[in-house]
Amino acid sequence: MRRLAVPVAVLAGALTLAGCGGSDDTAAELSVGASYMPQPVSADMAAGFLTITNKGAAKDELTSVTSDVAGRVTMHDTVGGSMQEVTSFAVPAHGRLVFRSGGNHLMFEKLNRRPKQGDTITLKLKFAKSGPLTVEMPVKSATYNPSTGH
Template sequence: MRRGATALAIAAVTGLALAGCSGSGGSSSKPELKVADAYMPKPVGDGEMAAGYVTVRNSGGTADKLTSVTSTLSDDITMHVTKDQKMEQVSSLPVPAKGELDLERGGNHLMFMGLKKQPEIGEKVAVELHFEKADPIKVELPVKETTYNPKNS
């Protein structure tokens, strides 16, 4: 009888220990990023600069940061937050675990300065998003009308 109780106790402890190591229900060890809603409004005026918008969704259990953006369209791409209707350049933007980073009109966005060419409506601008933890993601930003807003489409 004692032997059976000991075996049962060992089995219970082992089961609890293994359940604690289970990947389900725990945090993912890395960010799992996907991109959606990417676009660039056609630049106006002298065409020296343009904005870029994208949503980065993180289904993983670990937060990440967008640290830089590269493109053949510009050698000077910066990230901005909008606070009290003022743009402020930042060195990174957070991508929360189980959340998203929204770069959208009137809010956080990308700025492409010193454009090498004027992008036209219908073209796609290739960019690469670089993160602190996740691998870079290549994205094409379709060039849309200046007044385009995906929330109204």
């Protein structure tokens, strides 16, 4: 009986250690939802909106956005009706970063093609700490007004 107790204790300790290293409780857990692009009225520029949710205990930062539909994607902050380009946005721990009409938004500049309602465009979001996220963004009507609060 004594010979069995030592291997069982070693195995239990190894399983405990493996469980401790399996997840990082201080990591950001990012997901994207409610993404859309209103059909552009201009042939060379479009706006985009989405929500990034962080269910993790660590904050992160959105540092860049790229898309094959545009030569350049910029991020904009709107404060008091004035729009300004920014280089990053904070994604709070246990919080959301919301891009919506009249607020924070993406600008797709130098469009390679003019997206039409019903199309889907692909974005790549890059973050300071987390790995990149690929997002499929549907193109909606130019007057689309989502009921989700965007």
